Amino acid sequence: MATATFQIWRGTRESGEFKDYTTPISDGMVVLDAVHQIQAEQANDLAVRWNCKAGKCGSCSAEINGMPKLMCMTRLNQIPLDKPVRIEPMKTFPLIRDLVTDVSWNFEVKKTIRKFKPRKPDAPDGSWRMSQADVDRPQEFRKCIECFLCQDVCHVLRDHHMHGEFIGPRFMIYTAQLEMNPIDADDRLPDLRKSQGIGLCNITKCCTKVCPESIHITDNGIIPLKERVVDRFFDPLGRLFRKFGG
Amino acid sequence: MAEYQQFDYDVLVIGAGGAGLRAAIEASSAGVKVGLICKSLLGKAHTVMAEGGMAAAMGNVDDRDNWRVHFADTMRGGQYLNNPRMAELHAKQAPARVHELEAWGAIFDRTKDGKILQRNFGGHAYPRLAHTGDRTGLEMIRTLQDHGIHLGIDVHMEHTILDLLTDAGRVTGAFGYDRERGRFKLFTAKAVVLGTGGIGRVFKITSNSWEYTGDGQSLAYRAGAALMDMEFVQFHPTGMVWPPSVRGILVTEGVRGEGGVLRNSEGKRFMFDDIPANYKSQTADTPEEGWRYVIGDKSARRPPELLTRDHVARCIVREVREGRGSPHGGVFLDIAWIKEKIPNSAEHIKRKLPSMYHQFKQLADVDITQTAMEIGPTMHYVMGGVRVNGDTQMSDVPGLFAAGECAAGLHGANRLGGNSLSDLLVFGKLAGEHAAKFAKESRAAVVNPDQVDRIARQALEPFNHTGGVPPYEVQHKLQEMMQNLVGIVRREEEMRRAIEELAEMKKLAANVSVTGNREYNPGWHTALDLRNLLTVSEALARSAVERKESRGAHFRDDYPTKDPEAAKFNQVIRRAQDGSMQLTREPLPPMTDEMKQIIEEMK
Ligand code: SF4
Ligand code: SF4
Ligand code: FES
Numbered sequence: 001m002a003t004a005t006f007q008i009w010r011g012t013r014e015s016g017e018f019k020d021y022t023t024p025i026s027d028g029m030v031v032l033d034a035v036h037q038i039q040a041e042q043a044n045d046l047a048v049r050w051n052c053k054a055g056k057c058g059s060c061s062a063e064i065n066g067m068p069k070l071m072c073m074t075r076l077n078q079i080p081l082d083k084p085v086r087i088e089p090m091k092t093f094p095l096i097r098d099l100v101t102d103v104s105w106n107f108e109v110k111k112t113i114r115k116f117k118p119r120k121p122d123a124p125d126g127s128w129r130m131s132q133a134d135v136d137r138p139q140e141f142r143k144c145i146e147c148f149l150c151q152d153v154c155h156v157l158r159d160h161h162m163h164g165e166f167i168g169p170r171f172m173i174y175t176a177q178l179e180m181n182p183i184d185a186d187d188r189l190p191d192l193r194k195s196q197g198i199g200l201c202n203i204t205k206c207c208t209k210v211c212p213e214s215i216h217i218t219d220n221g222i223i224p225l226k227e228r229v230v231d232r233f234f235d236p237l238g239r240l241f242r243k244f245g246g
Numbered sequence: 247m248a249e250y251q252q253f254d255y256d257v258l259v260i261g262a263g264g265a266g267l268r269a270a271i272e273a274s275s276a277g278v279k280v281g282l283i284c285k286s287l288l289g290k291a292h293t294v295m296a297e298g299g300m301a302a303a304m305g306n307v308d309d310r311d312n313w314r315v316h317f318a319d320t321m322r323g324g325q326y327l328n329n330p331r332m333a334e335l336h337a338k339q340a341p342a343r344v345h346e347l348e349a350w351g352a353i354f355d356r357t358k359d360g361k362i363l364q365r366n367f368g369g370h371a372y373p374r375l376a377h378t379g380d381r382t383g384l385e386m387i388r389t390l391q392d393h394g395i396h397l398g399i400d401v402h403m404e405h406t407i408l409d410l411l412t413d414a415g416r417v418t419g420a421f422g423y424d425r426e427r428g429r430f431k432l433f434t435a436k437a438v439v440l441g442t443g444g445i446g447r448v449f450k451i452t453s454n455s456w457e458y459t460g461d462g463q464s465l466a467y468r469a470g471a472a473l474m475d476m477e478f479v480q481f482h483p484t485g486m487v488w489p490p491s492v493r494g495i496l497v498t499e500g501v502r503g504e505g506g507v508l509r510n511s512e513g514k515r516f517m518f519d520d521i522p523a524n525y526k527s528q529t530a531d532t533p534e535e536g537w538r539y540v541i542g543d544k545s546a547r548r549p550p551e552l553l554t555r556d557h558v559a560r561c562i563v564r565e566v567r568e569g570r571g572s573p574h575g576g577v578f579l580d581i582a583w584i585k586e587k588i589p590n591s592a593e594h595i596k597r598k599l600p601s602m603y604h605q606f607k608q609l610a611d612v613d614i615t616q617t618a619m620e621i622g623p624t625m626h627y628v629m630g631g632v633r634v635n636g637d638t639q640m641s642d643v644p645g646l647f648a649a650g651e652c653a654a655g656l657h658g659a660n661r662l663g664g665n666s667l668s669d670l671l672v673f674g675k676l677a678g679e680h681a682a683k684f685a686k687e688s689r690a691a692v693v694n695p696d697q698v699d700r701i702a703r704q705a706l707e708p709f710n711h712t713g714g715v716p717p718y719e720v721q722h723k724l725q726e727m728m729q730n731l732v733g734i735v736r737r738e739e740e741m742r743r744a745i746e747e748l749a750e751m752k753k754l755a756a757n758v759s760v761t762g763n764r765e766y767n768p769g770w771h772t773a774l775d776l777r778n779l780l781t782v783s784e785a786l787a788r789s790a791v792e793r794k795e796s797r798g799a800h801f802r803d804d805y806p807t808k809d810p811e812a813a814k815f816n817q818v819i820r821r822a823q824d825g826s827m828q829l830t831r832e833p834l835p836p837m838t839d840e841m842k843q844i845i846e847e848m849k
Contacts, residue, residue: 028489040718044769045762051455054495054605057290073608096426097766107288115396116351126345129360135353142353142385146289
């Protein structure tokens with residue numbers, strides 16, 4: 001039977017190293033299968049997060065040969081197996097153990113974003129009317145499975161560690177879906193500009209490239225938000241129009 | 247004395263899928279202090295995988311729909327073993343629960359006039375499932391999560407509960423550990439809500455995630471609550487069968503709702519061959535009529551592919567057994583054929599079933615807009631669970647509530663697709679409401695330190711064993727055994743053998759040994775899960791042996807027909823004084839005259 005070797009990061013915040021594991025491989029296997037096989041047969045205590053094994057829960061994020069990916073959606077026939085496959089935890093978040101990182105920062109950030117606030121219902125039964133065309137865009141953003149791979153790859157967080165000033169691409173599109181929800185009545189532009197640091201994004205599009213849900217994070221989310229912020233705060237003519245146009 | 251950190255709540259909710267989150271939101275809104283335990287990270291629970299939609303008789307697409315039809319459909323699907331009060335509450339309250347989600351930020355697909363769109367699903371008379379593409383579960387859990395985080399609920403992520411605490415017959419809290427560091431945690435509570443989901447990991451081929459180890463059912467059982475209907479396990483007819491590593495992953499029923507058909511290796515639509523008598527009048531006679539139904543012709547009847555899941559799964563097993571299966575041991579599910587009927591079918595399929603398209607493309611190299619999928623049955627859902635009061639969701643143990651998949655009653659012998667997400671919302675809310683009420687009326691909980699000490703000691707035991715079997719080995723053995731002996735088609739002697747083997751496995755499980763330390767150690771976590779897996783396996787096997795008939799999801803080769811006598815009772819499991827498992831038959835809860843009349847009318 002064919003085998004492949006996986007170089008997996010083992011260790012904690014304090015210390016660790018890559019360890020080699022060789023394991024049999026078969027048709028259609030994904031990286032997570034290999035990790036599970038190694039866990040069951042060679043390293044019972046190998047720490048890894050997963051839930052759905054179908055790209056739906058966003059638990060199994062890791063860096064595979066340096067590329068941020070979902071382990072459950074990365075098939076072995078898409079990566080070269082003639083040399084060891086390197087699997088390591090996401091680098092932008094503090095390590096807990098092995099492949100598991102502490103992503104709690106993301107959950108804290110979400111709490112700071114103003115929540116959905118609907119306008120009054122359109123019908124007496126408490127429901128609203130919206131056309132499909134008007135919800136297509138926010139629905140695209142709501143496909144997000146919170147894998148945080150985009151956060152992992154964004155240089156503002158990864159290299160510059162500006163976790164305090166910038167909410168990251170995941171929460172840019174989270175805000176975008178709220179702002180673009182046709183029945184939402186709140187305003188998040190002042191926060192975006194100030195505490196959430198939308199100006200720090202310089203549209204490198206690395207986030208879009210890694211998104212397993214193929215969400216157009218930058219083109220459809222961040223750029224339109226930037227435009228709204230610019231219109232509101234930096235465009236004196238527009239401001240004048242708004243003032244007199246009501 | 248065990249070392250632990252203590253948290254005090256009015257209501258403790260265990261499980262953070264749809265039911266748990268909805269319960270926590272309700273309890274918190276009632277003004278009590280709420281703690282919420284998630285086994286995974288928040289928002290990753292199994293609900294996230296639900297695809298098709300949530301059933302609610304809003305009548306947005308077909309205005310003939312109303313709660314009475316939904317009630318009748320649910321009871322028929324459950325072969326009348328359902329708790330009728332729950333089926334009634336569910337049918338009446340589901341529309342309000344769906345509207346409420348929209349008020350909290352959910353965005354469902356729309357009708358032309360801007361309302362919430364509803365789709366067809368097996369066993370539902372009219373298009374009834376509110377949905378967001380084929381990722382409705384994600385939409386739902388994210389909405390509840392994003393609403394819940396602003397309510398002051400204390401969330402404990404990646405925690406596992408080892409046992410419930412009780413005092414004088416009443417529940418007083420729970421004891422567990424955080425998976426990250428392996429530290430013990432004590433949660434006191436005046437009321438506890440279980441929303442822990444199902445038991446899928448008992449089987450080898452399942453659509454369920456690792457979390458589904460029967461925790462809620464087992465915790466409740468050990469605390470003295472009754473379990474009911476444990477023999478009813480739903481095998482979803484359409485799981486992936488190839489490649490091997492994805493075997494069991496769900497293929498949504500929505501594929502069939504959008505016109506997908508089932509064919510055997512001879513290209514025949516075999517579902518037309520066997521239509522059960524009680525569904526004859528509602529099922530299409532010809533493929534042509536079936537297609538008209540799919541495109542919304544109100545005079546057309548449902549195609550047989552949309553019969554109930556238990557029936558479709560068995561027809562697939564039959565085709566495979568009789569040599570008409572697909573190359574990898576399933577049958578074909580074909581949505582690509584609709585290109586004969588509509589222009590731009592590829593775009594249409596991608597828009598309607600985006601994650602199915604994605605899933606097959608990425609995992610199996612199959613383009614479902616062009617090629618048929620290979621599918622076969624996969625363990626999906628357990629209808630049985632903790633027996634609760636239909637109005638309050640309280641179990642037999644005062645202060646202990648259960649909602650969602652871990653509770654029994656709503657679905658009877660078989661669940662209709664789409665009735666699960668609505669179940670989570672309707673009964674999650676009721677459980678939260680009544681748990682908060684119970685907590686307000688109760689005195690502070692008393693914790694028994696001996697009980698706590700015992701649980702802690704037991705949890706650490708696997709570290710003391712050396713040379714025992716590794717936990718994964720026992721788990722795999724159990725899954726293999728249950729799949730073979732208590733699966734879709736059941737036989738007396740096989741199930742008897744399963745019960746014997748379970749006794750042996752209990753001994754093995756008591757001696758597993760784990761390596762490493764307590765920090766994020768999956769080996770240890772698996773060792774601790776074994777106890778619950780074994781408990782629910784035993785409850786399942788014992789219940790299945792004693793129901794000597796075939797009904798709903800429970801199919802016996804040796805008793806292939808329905809027994810009218812067996813239509814009169816539910817089977818209930820309790821823990822006896824000596825610790826053994828006891829099974830009793832209990833008469834079905836009574837129906838009101840109105841209920842009887844509705845069922846009669848819609849026969
Ligand atoms: S486009 Fe902006 S958010 Fe995305 S990775 Fe680049 S800097 Fe980060
Ligand atoms: S936007 Fe995409 S990459 Fe970022 S968290 Fe969501 S799914 Fe993951
Ligand atoms: S395990 Fe759910 S996305 Fe990989």
